[in-house]
Amino acid sequence: MPNELRIGMVGYGFMGRAHSNAYHRVNQFFDTAYQPVLKAIAARDQEKTKKFADRWGWERVERNWHKLVEAADIDAIDICSPNNTHHEIALAAAAAGKMVLCEKPLAMDLAQAREMTRAVEKTGKPNMVWFNYRRVPAISLAKQMIDEGRLGKVFHYRATYLQDWTISPKVPVGGAATWRLEKDVAGAGVSGDLSTHNIDTALWLNGPVRRVCGMTEIFIKDRKRPDGSPARVEIEDVCTFLARFANGSNGTFEATRYARGRKNKNSFEVNGEKGSIYFDLEDMHQLQYFNHEDPTHLQGWRTILVTGAEHPYMGNWWVPGCVIGYEHTFVNALADFLRGLEKGERVRPDFRDALETQAVAEAVLESARAEKWMSPQADLS
Amino acid sequence: MPNELRIGMVGYGFMGRAHSNAYHRVNQFFDTAYQPVLKAIAARDQEKTKKFADRWGWERVERNWHKLVEAADIDAIDICSPNNTHHEIALAAAAAGKMVLCEKPLAMDLAQAREMTRAVEKTGKPNMVWFNYRRVPAISLAKQMIDEGRLGKVFHYRATYLQDWTISPKVPVGGAATWRLEKDVAGAGVSGDLSTHNIDTALWLNGPVRRVCGMTEIFIKDRKRPDGSPARVEIEDVCTFLARFANGSNGTFEATRYARGRKNKNSFEVNGEKGSIYFDLEDMHQLQYFNHEDPTHLQGWRTILVTGAEHPYMGNWWVPGCVIGYEHTFVNALADFLRGLEKGERVRPDFRDALETQAVAEAVLESARAEKWMSPQADLS
Amino acid sequence: MPNELRIGMVGYGFMGRAHSNAYHRVNQFFDTAYQPVLKAIAARDQEKTKKFADRWGWERVERNWHKLVEAADIDAIDICSPNNTHHEIALAAAAAGKMVLCEKPLAMDLAQAREMTRAVEKTGKPNMVWFNYRRVPAISLAKQMIDEGRLGKVFHYRATYLQDWTISPKVPVGGAATWRLEKDVAGAGVSGDLSTHNIDTALWLNGPVRRVCGMTEIFIKDRKRPDGSPARVEIEDVCTFLARFANGSNGTFEATRYARGRKNKNSFEVNGEKGSIYFDLEDMHQLQYFNHEDPTHLQGWRTILVTGAEHPYMGNWWVPGCVIGYEHTFVNALADFLRGLEKGERVRPDFRDALETQAVAEAVLESARAEKWMSPQADLS
């Protein structure tokens, strides 16, 4: 009989749904020593929260997240609410000695991230930040290949996160779907929402970033609120930057919501002396690989269909050729977290990793503002 | 409060898992008037079945499927056991007045399929055959586009189902994973396992098949059983056929498990006067489309990323650019079945449709044996 | 100083242009002991022929191809005129002791092809049939890979030649561009024009075909001549067939001019025990390859960009990454022919090879007519 891991979750939005799904499914597909129990959920709108809880099997609903933090029957607080709430909840949860799992981006700014990281580390309890894309099997395979030495010395890292859903001036600022355009709630624009995914993956695959030089843009500066009142857009629509990695390689990063036709193009390419890899989230079941050590006349970019039992996580799902989708990345992440609990091992990315990502993102924004190169400051103090 | 649909399932293999998952998830993602209840599961190996039932939340385990058929607290029998059991279970379930849901291929041969269809139709209850690929959003979109008249008169239909998992002579005949190579259990080879998927899709998208001419092959005739004893392979490794459709178009179909590098290439292309479409299950989130009515200099094959809210089923899942996977096709199928229950409407493909598919498959095998063109006989008597 | 190879060419159409280009370019890109001299061209329309000759540097124009055959200053007759002229010209040229180079398809029927082959072989002079696609570098690379043993035992051969230019009922029968629709001139439909390309490649890559079973179709039976008078279409729009190769593999072939959106999809896939390859003329600079001997977790279809100096013919052209196009296949073919002259070696495909292709094509048409399997008869007598 597995141990219970009793969850209190804050927020019932898109991420609340993805996490609830993960809590239900992880034990059906992974053998773990811990079993999540969907104990309680807290969010402002009681009626909607109740409906959500019924659908997803949460045992009880709380009007206020403080109740979760205070509850004796809850082991871990899962923060799925908008960015501007992360800091306060994480500090309170840590103070109460709970494990903390937090959606990305970790914080509204670097100062918050530092404080949060110090707080959760002080508890001595495990913590995690849901940079779920590390658990895309193809991205985990990329990491494995790099660790196997298949790329050799790296020269280039090239990442994009391209979407197109805010091109219309009719997209409002604020509200359930579009709080990401509101500075007070989101903190930053695409740098927080999209670039942080690129950065987290880059730090994992290619190591620390030493210097960055950024460019941001707000294409549509005047929008409306859902109620029709005018709203000035204060967060960046675009975040592009050049980077120099500690390993000597050069990087380019571009995130935008104005790339017509690109829906979820979270892509990266790594060019090494011995080989290269390329990934695109729009075809998340594939990893492209060029092996310079193949016979010369047979070299080419190959598309690895990452659905085999020998590929990361895939042995837990179906059979070769049967793809998994977006939501499975959360289940895979949770499985790793549970295994970490069992073995007493650090599971990454945690707050410390997310702090490093936040430091890069903040340096980029600062660089764009000042129009000069900056160095990320990921130290804790 | 939704009505209960109490399920008794036979078999706990790969399909038992896919169906169990669907029963759990359908109400989390679809609003339906019916809610499946995982009442009982029956399979031979009690220990394994018990373990499976625990993992997937089946209320009780039965040693014998007859118990399910006899149980008063079960509304529907779901047949996930090997092909050689479908006939007997379906007849018994129908005789007991249950709804019957059956995995594909429907039967060991056409005679069985006819008898089963008559039996379930006599009950007046809904029935379904799990040709799940109709519920791939991209395939449903293909159907929608054809119904919208976007292809015009059809000239060609071209289908393949290519895999490569039986190339090694070491793959045994019989056992949990490889009963598909055993004639007594599977009935037929790739014609039943793979071609029937192609045929079901073709009948749906392109209408009835009038004549077929087939070619089959057994590449490795001598294998071993899991216990090492010799086994003569009696089912076809390959099933290829030419077809003439009632709408005047020509068809080619090829199914094999000897196409090195193809893992799950269930593909089809339809060429019409006004446009063409192409699908490949290995990239199941995409549908390719050529529109001859575009301006001449801008015509080209376009890749529709079938992840938008405007695409079939996708509004129930995540957001544009977030793909779903293999297992979701079963959830989508179940959602349709439940909606059919609610509305009192026929949900397809049902036994009658599967009978038609079986008739084509049988004509193909017969044609290959006799080396001549044959006409499928899908009549009920 | 290279030896002259004095050419007399019949026909100034599309192929006359492709060959003229090859004669001009071969010595600029290949070091050969022979240099073609564009001696004389013969075609019916003197004015147009004169204009063509001026543009392409043919020394003189003849009203009648007999003049070429009789000319003492001509070494080789190149037949680029419509299919119904090949037989008579080839016999006359052979009788005059000329080398003969002939466009494909070789003849109107198998009987003609036999007679032509006997005639040219009797001269003891080199002969060639312009199945130019063997000289696509990617196809030559495919041949090289097969000869290197990279595919192992072959299970499947799958070829298509898909176009869409005759879908409109307004395409007339007869005239410069559309004599291919006229039975008296073309002999056969797509089986001669398109399938023969597929067959030639298949025989080269996969060896002899033992048995075939064909299906043909005429989708539009009534068209008009260029002058508006009615024309009954008597040649097939579609030619599809199943095949059994001597090496035990199964084949499927499909040629049509009714595949909307496919412009020149001359494709083939070969599935072997150790690997597979795939080619598509619409991306003629690429060859796709799956290597089953790669480490399991890294296996995938790779796209070889066939533009390297190590690839067939490419060292004679530009630099890696710079593609060549359609016309270069004729230059490559000619270079091979000239090298054959120099070394006194047989260059293929020659009439004997084309006879074998013709035998398969004729068996397919006969099979479609009789609705039964047939065996190609490529013997000379």
Next chain:
Amino acid sequence: MPNELRIGMVGYGFMGRAHSNAYHRVNQFFDTAYQPVLKAIAARDQEKTKKFADRWGWERVERNWHKLVEAADIDAIDICSPNNTHHEIALAAAAAGKMVLCEKPLAMDLAQAREMTRAVEKTGKPNMVWFNYRRVPAISLAKQMIDEGRLGKVFHYRATYLQDWTISPKVPVGGAATWRLEKDVAGAGVSGDLSTHNIDTALWLNGPVRRVCGMTEIFIKDRKRPDGSPARVEIEDVCTFLARFANGSNGTFEATRYARGRKNKNSFEVNGEKGSIYFDLEDMHQLQYFNHEDPTHLQGWRTILVTGAEHPYMGNWWVPGCVIGYEHTFVNALADFLRGLEKGERVRPDFRDALETQAVAEAVLESARAEKWMSPQADLS
């Protein structure tokens, strides 16, 4: 009878070959009022030049390019020699009143480029710089589509030029193939060789660049000369930059010779409000296009096979589905130049355009050196 355009060419290297080919072929495929005559070629190595001239039909060979400039029977000087010779030759040719055609990059630096532009403009004669990629049919189609208004307001421009041929430390500095690594000969590294192609295309498709911020890198600083003596590498291996265009869009540019597996990936993507386009020179027969005005459920990136008679230049070549290659871009460019002569119209890109490109490239290098944003200075004085 067309007018003669008598050419004197300097250099017989890779570009000398590409241009010679163009001079031979242009009248075979295009109807023009002018016909190039391959009058004389000048280069240092007389033996090799003689051999080259024989192969390519140049009437005479000169030891010194001054002879070409002075020759009365030469109308146009075509500069194909290394970058460090362009300035002197162009000035002398202009002083002699010749037309000047120059390979790219135009000059060693911006100051040279200004002087050269002033000089050729003073002659009042036509001039051209061989940025041949504008004449890739797919890129010309991109321009046409933008001019047709199919993209609407542009938000992003994203370009790369990725190669991998200098990764090995064994690649020497200097010599016929590798003078591009030598500062005294090449002037700059990839910024001149590769980025200028990207910039020229960008200026054509997306208008002027206002500001740039660059990053360069030399990965291997110590190499050897062909004779084995040590050579310090002083030119950049990588040139990456951010850009702000006058039309308000953001740009990213990356050029490198260290992108393992990328052979000639000259790519660009333009994202506009109404649509997007993508091009990659490795598949130069294709243009990808996303049209936001398609019905929502049918939107997708389409691959236009740019081989139709309705596409730029393609009506002069073969038939739909038959691709052309690298060398044809020079023929197309030359055809345009000849048509310009005939009509008395400016043909672009000319020296003035190349000056603008040089200004951007120089600002990028300067920006990378100074680590700050810079504005290109393309004025003539």
